[in-house]
Amino acid sequence: MGAFYTLVAFFLMAGLMIALADATTSVNAGIFEVDLLFPRNATYTPQPLMPLVWALQNPPLASPLLATIYWGLWEGTNRTGPGSISDGGFEPYAFMNNLSSSEPVLLKNFFNTISYPDGVWTLYWAMQVTNCSQTQDSTHVIERSTTIVFTTSSSGQAPDLVAATKEDMCRSAEAFAFDVTSTDVGGICGVLGRSPTINPCAATIDAAAASSISAAATAEVCLPGQPPYPNVTCPTPTFASSADAAGRSRLAAASTLLMLLASLTALIHRGF
Numbered sequence: 001m002g003a004f005y006t007l008v009a010f011f012l013m014a015g016l017m018i019a020l021a022d023a024t025t026s027v028n029a030g031i032f033e034v035d036l037l038f039p040r041n042a043t044y045t046p047q048p049l050m051p052l053v054w055a056l057q058n059p060p061l062a063s064p065l066l067a068t069i070y071w072g073l074w075e076g077t078n079r080t081g082p083g084s085i086s087d088g089g090f091e092p093y094a095f096m097n098n099l100s101s102s103e104p105v106l107l108k109n110f111f112n113t114i115s116y117p118d119g120v121w122t123l124y125w126a127m128q129v130t131n132c133s134q135t136q137d138s139t140h141v142i143e144r145s146t147t148i149v150f151t152t153s154s155s156g157q158a159p160d161l162v163a164a165t166k167e168d169m170c171r172s173a174e175a176f177a178f179d180v181t182s183t184d185v186g187g188i189c190g191v192l193g194r195s196p197t198i199n200p201c202a203a204t205i206d207a208a209a210a211s212s213i214s215a216a217a218t219a220e221v222c223l224p225g226q227p228p229y230p231n232v233t234c235p236t237p238t239f240a241s242s243a244d245a246a247g248r249s250r251l252a253a254a255s256t257l258l259m260l261l262a263s264l265t266a267l268i269h270r271g272f
């Protein structure tokens with residue numbers, strides 16, 4: 001009997017602990033920040049896959065704020081010139097609602113600057129969030145936007161995502177921060193306090209993240225069935241490499257020979 005109640009108490013405690021764990025992993029207040037990590041105010045060599053990288057700090061808060069990022073990009077004064085993008089964007093509120101970790105996440109894209117060996121590029125970007133005021137039972141859309149200008153030149157520097165988030169460079173990153181003071185019961189509506197100071201150095205790109213960003217961009221333009229992407233050499237799939245294929249056909253030939261030998265041996269043994 002005593003053992004039974006101990007067991008019941010144990011399961012109740014376990015349930016309570018799970019409930020507590022859930023409550024602590026769901027983020028409903030804190031500073032939500034977006035940082036443009038790359039490109040920066042600099043001169044880069046022309047790139048077929050020039051990266052664009054933003055970081056979201058405290059990403060689970062994107063959801064109650066209905067956070068949306070819009071961006072556009074053009075060279076010179078011509079917003080429709082080759083390489084221009086007018087309708088870039090991310091909807092982090094839609095795909096961050098299942099995140100349980102507050103670790104920063106990176107939002108990535110890429111574009112082609114090869115057509116402009118000497119170009120002056122403008123990147124416009126905006127962050128839109130909704131300030132849900134419980135007391136006034138109304139919502140307010142807040143938009144913050146900015147532009148960054150960078151140049152392309154054959155004498156420029158190669159894009160270096162790691163260097164862009166290092167101590168000396170990170171401070172000058174463009175960023176917007178929002179102080180979520182609370183969210184309503186369902187966690188679907190965030191109330192904002194006054195704008196906090198930005199902390200862009202809290203988001204970094206290490207060498208592994210940088211190479212995975214570059215690999216993902218190459219993989220995207222090299223998907224089977226895609227038209228060739230100019231100035232990108234797609235890796236040949238390893239299973240189709242000629243060395244492998246030759247190796248495998250030799251192996252196949254050898255095993256066919258072994259089977260023939262085996263059948264011959266069998267025939268000999270049967271006395272034919």
Ligand SMILES: *[C@@H]1O[C@H](CO)[C@@H](O)[C@H](O)[C@H]1NC(C)=O
Binds near residue numbers: 041042
């Ligand atoms: C961009 O960098 C150049 C060269 O370092 C500098 O002269 C210019 O003021 C910078 N512009 C901005 C907006 O920071």
Ligand SMILES: *[C@@H]1O[C@H](CO)[C@@H](O)[C@H](O)[C@H]1NC(C)=O
Binds near residue numbers: 078079080081082
């Ligand atoms: C802008 O670029 C487009 C596409 O290359 C071209 O058709 C158009 O004439 C350009 N406009 C100006 C004002 O240069």
Ligand SMILES: *[C@@H]1O[C@H](CO)[C@@H](O)[C@H](O)[C@H]1NC(C)=O
Binds near residue numbers: 095098099
């Ligand atoms: C979150 O949702 C996205 C899109 O629905 C999915 O791809 C991703 O795997 C989910 N992540 C987790 C941690 O459940």
Ligand SMILES: *[C@@H]1O[C@H](CO)[C@@H](O)[C@H](O)[C@H]1NC(C)=O
Binds near residue numbers: 191195
């Ligand atoms: C959000 O709304 C609240 C309540 O109306 C207001 O006090 C606060 O200043 C607003 N925050 C921002 C960043 O607009």
Ligand SMILES: *[C@@H]1O[C@H](CO)[C@@H](O)[C@H](O)[C@H]1NC(C)=O
Binds near residue numbers: 046114230231
């Ligand atoms: C890009 O590819 C084109 C041909 O598709 C070639 O003419 C050009 O030289 C290449 N540019 C660079 C920078 O490699």
